[in-house]
Amino acid sequence: MVKDLHLENIRREYSSLSLGRKDLPDDPFELVGKWLNQAIETQVNEPTAMIVATSTPDGYPSVRTVLLKEVLDEQFVFYSNYESRKGQQIAANPHVALTFLWHELERQIHVEGDIHRLSPEESDAYFAMRPYKSRVGARISPQSQHIPSREYIMMRFASESLRFVGREVPRPANWGGWAVVPRRIEFWQGRDSRLHDRFLYERQADGSWEIHRLAP
Numbered sequence: 001m002v003k004d005l006h007l008e009n010i011r012r013e014y015s016s017l018s019l020g021r022k023d024l025p026d027d028p029f030e031l032v033g034k035w036l037n038q039a040i041e042t043q044v045n046e047p048t049a050m051i052v053a054t055s056t057p058d059g060y061p062s063v064r065t066v067l068l069k070e071v072l073d074e075q076f077v078f079y080s081n082y083e084s085r086k087g088q089q090i091a092a093n094p095h096v097a098l099t100f101l102w103h104e105l106e107r108q109i110h111v112e113g114d115i116h117r118l119s120p121e122e123s124d125a126y127f128a129m130r131p132y133k134s135r136v137g138a139r140i141s142p143q144s145q146h147i148p149s150r151e152y153i154m155m156r157f158a159s160e161s162l163r164f165v166g167r168e169v170p171r172p173a174n175w176g177g178w179a180v181v182p183r184r185i186e187f188w189q190g191r192d193s194r195l196h197d198r199f200l201y202e203r204q205a206d207g208s209w210e211i212h213r214l215a216p
């Protein structure tokens with residue numbers, strides 16, 4: 001039987017930090033870098049994890065967590081399987097949203113923008129840096145597809161591992177990087193009484209950013 005869950009009393013105040021207009025650089029990537037570095041220094045769990053939202057062909061949102069691997073040329077870079085569910089959705093609709101959530105710092109960043117693939121050379125360069133098992137894993141997992149059992153994937157992993165012992169593991173063509181080019185970046189800092197600090201950066205036609213404080 002499904003049990004109801006009563007979670008109404010689970011709440012706490014967010015009071016440790018604040019974000020004011022004077023803390024905001026003209027370039028939001030300065031603040032992205034500062035907050036990411038603080039998350040890493042604070043040793044929060046998975047500081048580079050971000051939720052990537054895409055949409056299904058019939059307009060449902062679709063989300064999953066990935067790891068940010070680089071912030072490069074004002075783009076957020078992650079890697080995955082191009083034929084996965086997200087890959088198919090991105091091919092059909094290259095508009096995405098990202099969320100970083102750092103509970104320990106009572107902070108989140110929301111990003112909305114457009115996504116494109118990295119070049120094969122860029123994907124090769126990152127793939128070559130991955131541990132051996134991750135490279136083999138990327139080759140044998142038909143990500144997001146139905147599979148018959150765990151044994152099925154373990155067998156594929158074992159035979160592919162043997163095939164490449166002592167050799168370079170090439171990047172499969174269906175695996176690589178994506179870069180998200182933001183149009184909007186929102187910084188959210190939890191505050192007392194639910195009166196949180198929210199600042200939105202909106203990209204202008206001339207490439208500059210306009211900043212607005214948002215109601216919590």
Ligand SMILES: Cc1cc2nc3c(=O)[nH]c(=O)nc-3n(C[C@H](O)[C@H](O)[C@H](O)COP(=O)(O)O)c2cc1C
Pocket residue numbers: 046049063064065066067068078079080081084085086087143144
């Ligand atoms: C903390 C965390 C980090 C993850 N990082 C990645 C990643 O960098 N790339 C990736 O393909 N999947 C990653 N995953 C798995 C994805 O959440 C997801 O299961 C997978 O990409 C398939 O998503 P899809 O079926 O929507 O395409 C991660 C999961 C977690 C919980």
